[in-house]
Amino acid sequence: MRGTGNGAAMVALITSGALVSQALAILSMPVLSRVYTAEEIGYYSVFTAAVGLFAPTASLHYELAIPLPKSTRSAVLLMIASLATVAFIACTLWLLAFGYSLVGEQAGWFELPPIWALIPAVIALTGVSNIALFYAIRNQRHRANAAAKTVQGVSQAATQVGGAFAGLPWWGMVSGQVVGLCAGIVPLWDRATQWRQAFSGTGRLRMLALMRRHKKLPLLAAPSSLVNAAATNAPAMLIAAFHGAAAAGLYGLSVRILQLPSRFVGQSVAQVFLGRVSGARREGRLAETVFALSRTLVILSLHTFVPLAVFASSLFAVCFGPSWAESGLYSRALTPWLLAGFISIPLSVLVTVLERQREEFVLQILYLALIAAVLMVSALGSDPLLGITLLGISGGVFLAVKIGWLLGLAGCDRAAFIRMLCKEVALVLLMYGPLIVLLSAVDSALLESAIGLTWMMAAHGFNWKVRRVYVVD
Secondary structure (H helix, E strand, O other): OOOOOOHHHHHHHHHHHHHHHHHHHHHHHHHHHHHOOHHHHHHHHHHHHHHHHHHHHOOOOHHHHOOOOOOHHHHHHHHHHHHHHHHHHHHHHHHHHHHHHHHHHHHOOOOOOHHHHHHHHHHHHHHHHHHHHHHHHHOOOHHHHHHHHHHHHHHHHHHHHHHHHOOOOOHHHHHHHHHHHHHHHHHHOOOOOOHHHHHOOOHHHHHHHHHHHOOHHHHHHHHHHHHHHHHHHHHHHHHHHHHOHHHHHHHHHHHHHHOHHHHHHHHHHHHHHHHHHHHHHHOOOHHHHHHHHHHHHHHHHHHHHHHHHHHHHHHHHHHHOHHHHHHHHHHHHHHHHHHHHHHHHHHOHHHHHOOOHHHHHHHHHHHHHHHHHHHHHHOOOOOHHHHHHHHHHHHHHHHHHHHHHHHHHOOOOHHHHHHHHHHHHHHHHHHHHHHHHHHHOOOOHHHHHHHHHHHHHHHHHHHHHHHOOOOOO
C-alpha cells in the first residue's frame, strides 16, 4: 500500500476535492438557470433521479468489500466481480427499457424519450467510478481520490456551461455529467492492477467464493440502499409525472441548494460523531454525547433554514434569475423536511453503532411509502406547490419521529429534548421576527437577500462566540 502521511491532512485533502466539485456544480447553476427553462432543468432532474435510483447499487455493493482482503489478488477479483455486476445490471436495465419502448408503442403506453438509452450508460459509469474509488481507498491513494473529485467537478461544470452557450438542448447537461464521470475515473484507475494474473488458474472459483463470503452485501446492504435511493429520488420523478417537468425543475433546484448545509456540515458532523460515539458508549457517556450533539444540530438547523425560508424567493431570484423566484417558494414549503433531515443525518450513525439496521430498513420503507402517498394525493389538485407543502410537512413529521427514536436508542431524555427545542424555537422567533418586519418594507430582491444573509450570519456568529453552542465537548 502507498503511504499518505498524516491522517487528518488526508481527510482534509479528500474533503477539499469534494468541496471543489460541489462548489463548481453550484457556481454553474446561475448560468444554466438563465439559459435553460424550468421545464428543461426538470427533464434533467428526472434524468438524474432515474440514475440516482439505481447507481448506488449498480454493483450490489460488492465494491464495499474491495478494501477488506489482505490479499491483493482477492481485492482485484472483487473488483472484477463488481465490474461484471455493473455491466449485467446496466445491460438488463437497457433491455427492459428497450422492451418497454417496443411494447409500449403498440399498446399506447407512456412513451420513453430517446434520452432514456443513456440512463443505463450513466449508471454504469457511476458504478465503475465507485469501484475505482474503493480500490484507490484500499491502496490509500487519497490524492487520486481528491484529484478525481476535482477533475469530475471541473469537467462536468465546464461541459455543461459550454453546452449552454453553444445552444444545446437540456440533454447538453447530461453530456456534461457523462464527461465528468469519465474524466473522474482516470485519476482513480490503477494501471498497475494485475487483471490477467488475478483471474488465471483458480481465479474464477476464488472470485465466486469471495462473492459468497460477502453475500450480505447484495442481500442486505443493497436493498436498504435501493430503498433509501428511492426515497431520495422519487419526489422529482413523481412531481414530473403528476405536475409536469417545470414543477420538477423548480423542486430540483430548491432541494439542490437547500441540501448544501446537510452535504457539507451535516455529513462532516456525522463523520466526526461516528469516531466519538463508540468511545462514549464504552465510557457510559452515550446519552450525554448524543444529547449535546442533538442540541448543536437543532440550533444550527433552526438558524439556517428558518431565515432562508424568510428570504428564499428573493435569494433565488437574485442568484438564478427572476423566473426562479417560485423555486424559493418551494424551498419555504420544504423547510420542515430539510430542517429535520439536517438533524437526523448525523444522528443516524447510531443505527450502525448500535446495530439497528433492521429497524432502519423498515423505517426507510415506510418513509418511501409516505412520500409516494403524499405526492399521489397531491396529484388530485392542480397546484404543485400544495403537494410540495404536504411533502415538506409530512416529511418533517416523519423525520421528527425518527429523531425521537434515535434519541431513545441512545438513552436520552426525550422530554428534556422537547423542552430544549421549544426554548430554541422561541429564541428563533424572537431573533428573526424583526427581520420579517424589516424585509416586508424592502422592495428590492438584491437588498432583501443581502439583509437576510447578513442577519443570518450575525445570528450564527452570536451563537458561536457568545452562546458557544456550536462546540460539543
